Amino acid sequence: MPFRWDYRQHVTLAWFVLKWLAICLPLGIVVGSSVAIFLWSLNVVTLTQWANPWLLYLLPLAGIGSGLMYHYLGREAEGGNNLIMEQIHEPGGGVPLRMAPLVLIGTLITHLFGGSAGREGTAVQMGGSLAGGIGRLLRLTPDETRILLSAGVAAGFGAVFGTPLTGAIFAVEVIAIGRMSYKAIIPCLMASVIGDQVNTAWGIGHTHYHIAFATEITSSLTAVSLDWALTGKVAIAAIFFGLASVLFAQLTHGVSWTAKTYIPIPWLRPAVGGCVVIALVWLIGHRDYLGLGVSSHPPDAGMICIESCFRSGGADWLSWWWKLLFTAVTVGSGFKGGEVTPLFFIGAALGNVLGVALGAPVDLMAGLGFVAVFAGATNTPLACTIMAIELFGPGHGELLSSGFVVYAAVACFLSYFLSGSSSIYHAQKRDEEEPKREQEPMPETD
Incomplete structure (x- = not known):
């Protein structure tokens, strides 16, 4: 079989990588910085809640304030993570840019007054919202918009937990059970790594967990010992x-x-x-x-x-x-x-x-x-x-x-x-x- 090298294919693939690096670099910077602001603010409101336990009794009033904010300003942004997934499946109305500040404020309200909730939803929605804004600015095609939204999800997830590889895999795995878009994996990885590094550069750390468990290696010829x-x-x-x-x-x-x-x-x-x-x-x-x-x-x-x-x-x-x-x-x-x-x-x-x-x-x-x-x-x-x-x-x-x-x-x-x-x-x-x-x-x- 004669050796054939189609240089056009490699040029096209190289252009694909460079194009998405140019898009994901600012996306990762913006999302990573936004997540850094969010995590810093979250720490402040958590310490405030601990220092003022009486704030818990204002949780119902805080809920009314948060609910009214979304009722009058949220509109389609109320869809949250599910809206981002729907837009990745079938790009249509897009993810509104106001989702980012709304979910940031809403989450801080929840934690300030003692609600039991997490933080990944906020980071993912901020990432998807900012990605949607960049996509509209660049006038991307529907297929490119899908990839960019996934990259925004990856950047938010990777930055908020300090797990860039997980962020990239999560963004392509969570959309559809049993099917992963490998076309999006490179942009997602770039955005997630950049977002995580930018978040770290702002001096925001993550909790380190330690598992002391370890079993003895039963043989020097095996890499892993299973009990x-x-x-x-x-x-x-x-x-x-x-x-x-x-x-x-x-x-x-x-x-x-x-x-x-x-x-x-x-x-x-x-x-x-x-x-x-x-x-x-x-x-x-x-x-x-x-x-x-x-x-x-x-x-x-x-x-x-x-x-x-x-x-x-x-x-x-x-x-x-x-x-x-x-x-x-x-x-x-x-x-x-x-x-x-x-x-x-x-x-x-x-x-x-x-x-x-x-x-x-x-x-x-x-x-x-x-x-x-x-x-x-x-x-x-x-x-x-x-x-x-x-x-x-x-x-x-x-x-x-x-x-x-x-x-x-x-x-x-x-x-x-x-x-x-x-x-x-x-x-x-x-x-x-x-x-x-x-x-x-x-x-x-x-």
Whole structure:
């Protein structure tokens, strides 16, 4: 067979990369800077809430203010993450630029007054909104708009968690279950890496989690040592992780449906949700499940949080359920924020409990639950496996050699599989019924 080199194909592919680098560079800078502002502001309002616990009792009034803001100014921006997904599927009216400031203000209101929510929804919506604005400015085609919106999602996700590779994979995996657009992966990776680096350059750090677990390497000829008994325990835990993700998605959707059905005035829904959150705090007698729940205040105060779940005795048997309920009420009633960080809390707390019940390392099971519940709730097992490596692997080579990556993959993929068609995103499409569908072509060489 004679050797043939079609230089035109490589020129076209090189132009594709350079064009998207030119687009993703300013996108990553803008999104990374916006996320830095958001994370700094979020830290300020969280510390303010901790220092002034009485602010919780203003949560219903804050809900009215947030609801009125979206009622009069939001319009289609109310769609949030689902609107961005819909525009990636079928570009139409676009993602409004006002979504970025609205979701930023709405999320800060939620956390200032004690609502239980996350932060990834804010970063993703900011990324998608800013990407939409750049797309309109550049007059991109519908296909290019899809790619740019995905890159905006990647930049926001990668920057807010400090996981650039996860951000890129998440942006292409979350859109349609069973189908990934490899045409968008390079722009998504560029935007995610740039966004993360810009966020870091602004001096914004991320929480570092440590898993001390590591097994001995049984042979110098093998790269990974697997404990098969432990693998079985991980598989059992994955069943519960998947069921927890289903429970969270369905309860959140159920709260939202109930609120819309029985409370016809939109801006009153979060007010009612705020009252329920206050009642739940009275019921359990403490505030551990408010806010992000990443760390305790003051440090080492015995508060249940994500960090404490990596220690034996760092969570109660029902900690995962209470965080699930608090978040479902907060987000389902209309408060802004995100679901992913609460999902991390739910998974880590459930992993802590299962580690004790199954006789497995608590820190390992907490780490696996951290990513696996997220995988089941968003149907992104590959991104979550990568996230486990990015979050827990750096500086701990012995952890990767201990089979952790395999355990993470087992937990994430089984949790995803056992969660069925459930998802926190109703705009997420399921393309698994079309396994022979061709992938999107790369740019034409002619």
